[in-house]
Amino acid sequence: MRAYMGSLWARRTFISEFSRSELREQNYGSLFGQLWLILNPLLLSGVYFLLINVIGGKSDSARFAHLTASLFLFYLIANSLTGGVKAITSGQRLILNTSFPRIMLPISATVVALFRFVPTLVVFFGIHIILRLPYSWQMLWALPIILIAIVMSLGMAILISCINVYFRDISSMLPYLTRSLLYLSPILYEAAHMSVRIKKFEIANPIFYLLDSWSRVVVHAEAPSAKGLIHASVFAISIFSLGTYFFLSRERDFAVRL
């Protein structure tokens, strides 16, 4: 295990370079190129501004800010899952011809998702200023929440990449799974507005309290609840540990299965 981690650490530059190349390939040939990393969240927030403020006729700045902030963090997890699901199966040539720690591939998928997430923080910062939302030192809680989100994204990417080797149908199911996760999480609505009867089932949703904590911190400038942070951390660590264990125990089998 120590040698494996050493080998993984030695190839950290490759993970970064590989992720950059994946990102560049996604926008290859487009007029705006890498500028899409900023344009995408800008346009997304523009669509929701149109929906809430123009068509809905409400000037609810907190709701608009909650929606955009929650969506941006949700896309870190969803993009990590989407990139992770085919990380192993699409890396067939690399796996069959080169000896390297295979876990690098789902890690790269999460790094790509992270590269896409960082510009959304800049966009949200702009929205925060324009809407004159409140500021406080409690907003520093955003850093541990991002860390928890990264661990959860990584765990999910590692787990789903491994599942897809044995059960290819998961990649076809994924859009419906992420869409369900979107509607079951406090993104289109705020957790505080949910009925207690429904809310008690949300303990099973791994990202429910993560997104709730995120919204409290970056939109309302409040401290997250201890329950929310503990729930998100326990899920993140559990998914990461389960995914890594499952992946490492099956990794040697991949070259034969692909």
Add this chain to the structure above:
Amino acid sequence: MISLSDYNHAHSANSIAVSVKDLGLTYTTSIDKKPTLKARLKSLGRGKKFTRTVRALSDVSIDVHYGTVLGIIGSNGAGKSSLMRVISGIVPPSQGRVEVFGSVSTLLALGVGFNPAMTGRDNVYLGGLAAGMSRNEIDANFQAIAEFSELGEAIDAPMRTYSSGMYARLAFSVAAVVEPDILIIDEALSTGDAKFKEKSLNRIKELRTADRALILVSHALATIEDICNEVIWLNNGKLMARGKPTEVIAAYREFVDARKSASSDEDV
């Protein structure tokens, strides 16, 4: 793509580089008589699974010493590539033991890990990093790689604009700068035009030193005879012969000719 699995070590000539004992490799592939959902659901109910077992390697034992250039020959499906993959740690053996004493580089396919959307220059870094080189090592070797590939200004063009020959030249050039203890090459010399083939061959010859072991898989028997000082012949996953290149290649040719004449007799 070359992959460097460990750090380089100092080795005396004739010490063992790779030891393979009673190696067996079996693949199990699932096959559906009728690949329909109904058939799948039926087989699930019965708990039956249609599988086919492929024995890629069977009781193969070889020792490769430092200073040796070992050629591996055999017809398609003989198990040559499978043996290379097991030795380089890509595929785990089903039985037997493989011990490797030194850093291993594999050149099993050219341009693995390259991204066609990126320039040749970017791919030199991507390929080098995938091979286990550091950015500083690639910086130091970049000029040599660019010159060896003979791409000129095309090194800054996206690789999707390259011809297959240009692609192969750059891929081999990146691979050729890595100097491992044990180098495993599978059919990589059969790329590019005649001039580049000769250049690649010369580079391989340069890599023949007393403190390095080379394992070369090729269908080009003249090349094997020219470069190697030892040859093994595999057939249907079994080791048929091992020895001097001239003797083993002659035995292999005789076997292939006999099979050809047997099949032409059948045709008559």
